Amino acid sequence: MQWISNLTNLTIHIGNTSFENPIWVASGTFGYGTEAPELVDVNQLGAIVTKSITRQPREGNPPPRIVETASGMINSIGLANIGVEKYIKKLLPIYEGLSTKIIMNIAGTDIQEYVEIMEMVESVSSAIAGYEINISCPNVKKGGMEFGVDCEMTAKLTETLRGITERLLIMKLSPNVSDIVSIGLSAENAGADAVSAINTVVGMSINAKTGMSDIFTTYGGLSGPAIKPIGLVAVHKLYQQLTIPIIGIGGIVSGEDAVEYMLAGATAVQVGTANFRDPGISENIIDSLKNILNESNRKVAADLIGTVQTH
């Protein structure tokens, strides 16, 4: 509805980059962003965060690697992806033709792997807006999480990558830690432009009839509406202590959910699991956000950030 969009301002800024709206799609839940152009007008999205990319292609974990749970799902995909060479060759040229912002998510088992991937992408010309660094994947034996649970390793990785790129550098935090704020502060002090929170929450699902664990790797990552309260806490706590923007993730399915995350302190949000039910849901969330702002006479989305009132 054009008349509504004329009245509201959804633009948000992170570092020196502006985004047309704060509704992004989350890594691993929207493929590479190019799969279903007939279902979704991706240029309407604030940004697409692409699936985690590793140096070499990965098959991921054996099945079963997804199970539905109450108000959510558990996955243990294990970073299945095409590898950075194919990403550069096949996908970067396609991204040139999109007007939405592309954030490339990178995963690795050691600092060298993250560095190599980023250097390879930086060495070619491309229009990607920045990187989200996955230091929080609970579903691989080596790497990822080992960085995300340790302040020193988070700082070292952030600082090293900061030296390689001037594009946006977003560190993606894990909720599976005792103190997410200290990890976030380590990323901020080492030069990150933003942090995103949260990745999935470690979970388990068991079939009572067969006595079997439902996921091949026994544990997996819980996502969906079940984790929204955990994501809100993470964003609210990070907002109290950090000065860089926070991107809220976890269980967002509606415009109200997005508003709640922004009130808690998020500058932008990412929609994840909800894409599996409806890949076009983010467009509805953008419309709903406009309506909510309009009805509340708060015309500027960024004015919501961190304004939650507590008792």
Ligand SMILES: Cc1cc2nc3c(=O)[nH]c(=O)nc-3n(C[C@H](O)[C@H](O)[C@H](O)COP(=O)(O)O)c2cc1C
């Ligand atoms: C099937 C699946 C695959 C995912 N793959 C990735 C990934 O490759 N890299 C990453 O950083 N996060 C990955 N995630 C985590 C999501 O990006 C997001 O942080 C998490 O699901 C919480 O958001 P949600 O509750 O809206 O799904 C994945 C999540 C799901 C459900």
